[in-house]
Every structure is written in structure tokens, then in C-alpha cells.
Amino acid sequence: MELPGGVKRCPDCDEVKAIEEFGLNKRQPDGRARYCRACFRRRSTQSYRKRKAEQGKTVREAVSVPEGHKHCPRCKEIKPVADFGRNKAEKSGLAAYCKPCHNTVMRDERIKNHGSTRNYHLKRRYGITEDDFVRMLARQGGLCAICRAVPGTFVDHCHATGQVRGVLCFNCNNGLGHFGDNTVLLELAALYLAGEVLWPEFVVLPEARGEVPVARTRTYHLSQRYRMRHEDVERMISAQHGLCVVCWDRPPEHVDHCHRTGAVRFALCLPCNTGIGQFRDDEAVVWRALSYVEAAVEDDGEESPFSDEELVELARAEEELRSEFYRSVTRVG
Numbered sequence: 483m484e485l486p487g488g489v490k491r492c493p494d495c496d497e498v499k500a501i502e503e504f505g506l507n508k509r510q511p512d513g514r515a516r517y518c519r520a521c522f523r524r525r526s527t528q529s530y531r532k533r534k535a536e537q538g539k540t541v542r543e544a545v546s547v548p549e550g551h552k553h554c555p556r557c558k559e560i561k562p563v564a565d566f567g568r569n570k571a572e573k574s575g576l577a578a579y580c581k582p583c584h585n586t587v588m589r590d591e592r593i594k595n596h597g598s599t600r601n602y603h604l605k606r607r608y609g610i611t612e613d614d615f616v617r618m619l620a621r622q623g624g625l626c627a628i629c630r631a632v633p634g635t636f637v638d639h640c641h642a643t644g645q646v647r648g649v650l651c652f653n654c655n656n657g658l659g660h661f662g663d664n665t666v667l668l669e670l671a672a673l674y675l676a677g678e679v680l681w682p683e684f685v686v687l688p689e690a691r692g693e694v695p696v697a698r699t700r701t702y703h704l705s706q707r708y709r710m711r712h713e714d715v716e717r718m719i720s721a722q723h724g725l726c727v728v729c730w731d732r733p734p735e736h737v738d739h740c741h742r743t744g745a746v747r748f749a750l751c752l753p754c755n756t757g758i759g760q761f762r763d764d765e766a767v768v769w770r771a772l773s774y775v776e777a778a779v780e781d782d783g784e785e786s787p788f789s790d791e792e793l794v795e796l797a798r799a800e801e802e803l804r805s806e807f808y809r810s811v812t813r814v815g
Contacts, residue, residue, distance in 0.1 A: 504518055559580070600612060619634050628650055628771050628774050640778060660754070671758055672765045674728050681727075718737075735751055
């Protein structure tokens with residue numbers, strides 16, 4: 483009931499309070515709530531608790547939290563905000579649960595909705611299920627699709643199209659990654675392992691390297707492992723025009739040697755040297771990797787946007803480029 487002088491009596495606490503102590507309510511004649519804010523809040527809390535009790539649910543009690551901290555409703559602990567992940571959807575900008583609880587909750591949700599965490603990741607990353615993975619691996623005889631020597635454990639896909647190609651072992655999967663799924667580089671690497679180095683007639687020389695002090699540990703490493711001095715390596719790099727002899731694109735960083743005989747071959751860049759190592763220095767494995775990538779491109783199953791005539795023309799143009807490249811290089815071996 484509104485009284486003169488901008489005050490109103492609350493029928494619940496029977497106190498006369500300033501009109502500002504009552505919330506807005508357009509349905510009331512005076513445009514103000516019937517109860518004062520304190521009584522309205524208490525009544526709302528009682529109503530909420532009664533509703534939850536009828537539904538058989540437990541009411542979460544309010545917890546006093548110091549500044550810079552947050553209460554985790556799962557482990558019931560008060561922790562620094564640094565222990566909570568970020569979540570832009572939340573008003574506070576923080577995740578509801580602390581990081582350990584968040585990980586547990588998310589894992590349980592993935593198992594509940596997708597059967598397992600692995601199944602969730604396979605669906606999200608590659609669009610396949612665990613059953614698809616098992617069938618794919620069974621078609622490969624349980625072995626890596628490239629080396630066919632060890633069990634396949636990693637799903638391989640084309641990074642350009644997202645197409646799943648097969649199941650590979652750790653080494654072969656990483657080997658493809660170091661060569662960037664590039665069929666030309668894979669072919670050059672296979673020829674290199676066979677003893678053939680393709681020397682181009684023209685190369686784009688890298689920027690001249692400044693004088694860098696040579697660490698004593700490097701000199702010791704070169705002498706013990708390769709029976710070489712730092713000066714020998716520099717002469718070899720100079721003879722290669724300062725470029726890796728496989729890709730002819732990057733400066734060489736590592737001395738490459740045959741792991742069977744120990745003989746030093748050339749200086750290679752990090753991706754080519756590591757890629758060859760991942761393929762176990764085996765030219766046959768690299769050739770199989772090349773065939774594997776080319777077969778996936780041919781059998782992608784998608785309808786081509788080009789006509790048959792256009793595809794023939796594209797193939798002819800690609801073959802001309804390949805022939806032109808090989809005309810500009812000299813086989814050494």
C-alpha cells in the first residue's frame with residue numbers, strides 16, 4: 483500500500499519503506515512490487531527451494547568466495563581463478579569447473595555421447611568412427627599401409643582435402659608430414675637413397691651466411707660420428723650451392739649418412755633429413771609412400787569439376803612440366 487510522501491508499507495514485514503525499496507511491477511496499480519526487495523528475495527528463495535524439493539532435486543547452497551577465487555561445484559573446493567579454464571559464454575569468463583574436474587566431466591560426456599574419447603576424436607578430426615578404423619586396419623592386414631612391417635596405429639589424411647587415406651605407423655605418418663605429401667619430393671628422396679642426386683642447372687642461391695662461431699661440441703660431434711671436420715662440412719655445403727640436395731629449396735642443416743654403412747652422403751635440410759630417417763633410409767618404403775599418396779589422389783571418390791577433355795589437357799600439361807624439370811637436371815650416381 484503506497485502512502486503519501488514517496489513511501490510504501492510492505493505487507494510481509496509490515497515496515498514502511500521508501501518507494502525505491504520496492505521493485506518495478508507494471509501489473510500493480512502503483513507500478514511497484516507488492517513486497518519490498520528483501521521480502522521478495524526471501525519469498526523467491528523459499529518458492530525455489532519448495533519447487534526443487536517437489537522435483538526431488540538438491541538446492542546448491544551459496545558459498546562465500548574471497549576475491550580472486552572461485553568455487554568448483556564438483557569437487558566443492560574454493561580455488562584461485564588461475565585453476566579454471568576460460569569460457570566466453572559464462573558471465574565471469576571462466577569455466578564452471580576447475581581444470582581437473584572439467585577434464586573429468588568432458589571425458590564422461592564424450593563416453594556418454596560417443597562411446598569413448600577416441601571415438602569422439604575420430605569423429606571430430608576425420609569424420610570416422612572406431613568401427614571404421616578397425617575395418618580400415620583389417621583391410622590392411624593390421625599393418626601400416628606404407629611400410630607393411632609394423633602395426634598401423636595412426637589415421638592418415640590429406641591435409642588439403644581432409645580425405646582419410648589409410649592407417650599408418652608413427653614413422654611413415656611423420657615421414658609423409660616432413661615431405662608435406664609432396665610427390666615430387668618423395669620421388670627425389672627415393673632417387674637420392676638409390677644413389678642418384680638430381681643437380682639442377684640453375685638454383686636460387688640462399689642469402690650468404692655470416693661467420694658463426696663453431697662450438698667445440700660440434701667439432702667433437704663431427705669427428706666422432708662422421709670422421710669429418712667443420713671445414714669439410716662447409717666445403718660440402720659450398721659444393722651444394724648452400725642448398726639441400728633433395729629439395730633444392732632450403733639451406734642444409736644436417737650431415738646425412740647411410741645408417742647401414744656409416745658413409746656420409748650429403749648435407750640435407752631438416753625436413754628432408756628427418757623424413758628420410760622416418761622412412762628408415764629405405765628407398766623401397768619411400769617409393770611405396772609415393773604410390774600411396776598418388777593412389778589416394780586418384781581414388782578420392784569425389785566427382786571431378788573438370789570434363790574428360792580438361793583432365794586430359796591437365797595431365798598433359800603436368801607431364802610437360804615434369805619433363806621440363808628433368809631436362810634441366812643432370813643425373814649423378
